[in-house]
Amino acid sequence: MDETIATHLAEIVELVVATIGAGVISAVGIYLESLALGALSGGQFEVAVWLFAAGLVALYFGVYALGLSEVIPRLRQLRRSLAQP
Template sequence: MGSASPELLVEVLHLAVYTILASVLTIGGIAVEYTSVQYFGSGEVVVALWLAAIGCVMLYAGVYGIGYQKAMVQFRNLTR
């Protein structure tokens, strides 16, 4: 049985952290967007627009900023 190198363990740990962070931001962004729709439906347009902006930033950061630019790069480096 061979043991994993410390470098590989660090890469896997980074990938796990990036994946978890991207997931939390994405799920949070979806929840904030849903809340924005609820506020919009109740007539609180200003709050709805603020929440929509925050939700967009969270979704962008989760999906593209961390998910695509960080996690996918770590995954590609790990599979080489």
């Protein structure tokens, strides 16, 4: 089993990096959305719209572009390759 993990080390590292990247970008998106709510409650409508749009873009890239399109398929591929004898 150790030999299998050693041969797939590059895939595991790529999966970890993509997962961390998706999490960080999603966290930035959530932070921008909270800033947008604060700006909206403070009466700064234009700033709130810009922050909201930037938060949506960050959430799109974090959740969909990296999370669903990269991390999930890589995880499935790694599980299949590790399950093969």
